[in-house]
Amino acid sequence: MGKVWRISGPLVIGEDMKGAQVYEIVEIGSDRLVGEVIGLEEDKAIIQVHEDTQGLRVGEEVKGTGTILTAELGPGLLGSIYDGLQKSLTVLLENNSFIERGAKAFALPRDKKWHFTPTVKVGDAVGEGDIIGTVPETHLVEHRIMVPVGMKGVIKKIAEGDYTVIEPVALLEEDGGGEKEIIMMQKWPVRKPRPYRRRFAASKLLITGMRILDYMFPLALGGKAAIPGGFGTGKTVALQQLARWAQTQINIYVGCGERGNEMADVLHSFRRLKDPKTGRLLQEKEIFIANTSNMPVVAREASIFVGITMAEYFRDMGYDVLLVCDSTSRWAEAMREIGGRLEEIPGEEGFPAYLGSRLASFYERSGLVECLGGPERNGSVTVTGAVSPPGADFSEPVTQNTLRIVDAFFALDTALANKRHFPAINWLTSYSLYVDWVKDWWSAISPQWETTRAIALKLLQQEAELEEIVRLVGPEALPESDKLVLMVTRMIREDFLMQSAYNEVDTYCVPLKAQLMLQTINRFYELAQQMLESGVTTAEIRTSPIIPRISRMKNIPNDEAEERIKELWAEMETSLVPQRGGVA
Amino acid sequence: MTLDSLYVKETKAISRTKGSLLIAESIPGVQFNEMVDVRLANGEIRRGQAIDISKEVTIIQVFGGVSEVDLVASRVRCKGETLKLPVARDILGRIFDGSGNPIDGGSAIIPRDYLDVNGGLVNPAGREPPAEFIETGISAIDGLNALVRGQKLPIFSGSGLPHNRIVAQLIRQASVKKTEEQFAIVFGAIGISYDDADFFMQNLEQTGAREKTVAFINTASDPVIERISTPRLALTAAEYLAWQEGMHVLVIITDITNYCEALRELSAMREEIPSRRGYPGYMYTDLATMYERAGRITGKEGSVTVMPILTMPDDDITHPIPDLTGYITEGQIVLSRDLERKGIYPPIDVFLSLSRMMKEGIGAGKTREDHNNVFMQLYAAYAEGCNLREISTIIGAEALGERDRLYLNVADRFEREFISQGEGTKRKVEDTLDIGWSIFSALPEEDLKLIGEDLIKKYLPKYAGKA
């Protein structure tokens, strides 16, 4: 097609590029580096290159491919590890521990056979999104093969048996009379949202197993959330925890411009950890994108769109999908770098003026929808993105633009992290707009949820005020009732909100256990208040053997929680009693 | 050898200079980032790199600057390759400058290979999670911020704080529990004073580690531009020793602040749009491409552990240099001026410090079964003590209750007994943990709620040995 005219880092300008389209994929030079046209000017094309351009020369060939950036969709996605362009890193690993420039690898294996079972028969009329058959992709997930968007007609032939993703499994007679083969693999342009029939408001809690989320700042299926925080405050651990335990059917982990060792850690842990509900290996429901910080920056943008496209594809089958992205700030920085090289007029802090709309184009692809096609089904994509604000300063553009888009905001706090209070989600500044939406869901677990939650949050608010006073007058000068508040809020913080990701039992807490735990602390508060009134001091209450038992509730396995915590209640009632002769 | 390397690619047509950049006519066949020689009228040759090339112009970054370059007699000759470092096992024991030339008076290296200084791109799926504990003998590190092989753990220091002494101690004492394996140190000095460089080399000499060390030294008086290449050379040498010679390599790079200043200077010369405080917007990625070279690779013997040192301008941890570093590395060891003033060595601020790979490297079979619990309980107790200390500075310690005074005392003991240790003292990790237990003895037992009951019965001095 054309030739390289200029090379400036990840940006290449091609000449003789007449006929190229914006967003067309091109291959550059003898290594066939993948680039994407992002602008045209007469016969010149501005190309962002997704691979390292070192060693490239002026005059090398630029070949158009006629296609834009697409993702491959079909059986074989689950358990895969991809780079930002959806190249299979496992395939690339077969001959080398290092990634060579220009190395190619399909996302879906072409030689693997999958067992296809039809769900339609010859003569059935089908349209886009209709499920025509299923493949048991893993023990956890049945892959539903759908008629690709844009196709409809009558089934003329349908197969049953073992096929690769590029062999036809059905033949369609189109309305006009033509025939079309359906293979199990579809391709979809990653920047374009996949269609659905209609959208609903989120209403069901997405169980994450993290108490501070499920209980205090719930996430809903189909929701969008951000988790901002300075370095080392726990974004990655939180996202990893979500990807591990969230009770969605498919989880997608996008590592965008972050650490290689972390990726290795995630990958290894998913080969070992089991889904709490089914006991199957977690990687059976997981897809990984590993685009580490030392990889070419341009691919960061692609990685996010590739991830969300795969998420939508599984949503379209009728599944609940969670996508976590660590970190959207690295993506924004990649935009800034390209923008700077294009000499665009920069917005705030050098970010391009379209930062906000680009972020929205990612988050807005979340949602709970009724899928296209039959049988009728709903699916959802929930998105949670990490934000890495420079200097942990939330007033910076990426955090601020994200805040405008998301409905739940889990603010990580450096001071909490430094004190090793994890998850370091600040309970005073975080929020979730889904609280009202999931009320019904929660009341089915426990009618007390709303009140217990409100009491706890109010006490924590009170604690913040009391601490100001303590700083001036010291803890001893407080009235007994305030001392008790501090004792109880400490319990709420340390024995309820704190939750170690590394504790085998506490890493995943079911909603019921969370409810029982907080209810215990509430009841403790009530009983202790009565004791105070009868003349017992907080110093005396503090020595109660009940207190260490409350702090060890975390270590009770989920399935024993109800029985053992209720035992504790019984003991509380008999041992936390007002002084005889005092006011009862 | 490819055909086009037989042609000499050369030009005399230099149209202008801009900062340390030369703008020359287009050189057919030049590669992006190719190394060039700039020959001056007086015969001197300077190295440079083609950083932006097109059909119209070639922009060359001249290492060593453009002074004495003239537009008539100077010429640019392409070297046909990007910056490479000649490597061989013999680099051990040698000292090089920031361009990779020997400066120890020894002979030239007979290379076994020439490696691109930017290193290869490790497939993330082929990385092995770091998990092997490195015993440094320093309690504040081993006990609370343990280092493992393949980790990147920087030291955030401030001017005048004893980071050099701590690193020297660490080099003297660092051992991995399995000792038979091969160990090497790569030292990269960026823009540091001659005295500091000398201090390190002397220390290595005394440790007897000199012949296990490769040093790349760019002192404050050496060309600024070589501050960009020095750490890359060091990491390339480390990768060679780790991936091809199977060695466990500890890379010390000091001072990253000087590196970032050089990066900022370069960026300004290129008239790029600056980001925070004048540093280039790509500084995160630039630093990441260096720090990320630490790690382990599945199926390979060796490892690369990287310990960069940086001085925080104004002791400000939110400054872009420590901030971006912290966003890339797997934790950080932060030095505290307060502790230093109190006479505590090493003055490690354990709240701001963090080792994210620690959990993989500690516990039964690695250090000791109680390590994780002791670690958490120590943090909690010290945090409480520090909080009360702050309150007591206003209201006086007398106004505190008995229990609170206990914690105040624990915080003091923690600093004096646990963190503080002699520069020549090497503590075994078991001893470190035992100090923790002796501090716990001062607390009511029911306060040790982060420790399993079985461990309390086994290790708390009042029970220990009685079980």
Ligand SMILES: Nc1ncnc2c1ncn2[C@@H]1O[C@H](COP(=O)(O)OP(=O)(O)OP(=O)(O)O)[C@@H](O)[C@H]1O
């Ligand atoms: N829920 C948790 N339980 C136990 N430890 C945690 C938890 N969350 C965070 N941590 C601790 O905090 C450290 C830092 O967390 P993490 O790596 O997630 O930070 P981050 O916000 O992703 O930082 P960065 O922006 O630099 O990537 C972890 O290595 C771990 O030691």
Ligand SMILES: [Mg+2]
């Ligand atoms: Mg992280």
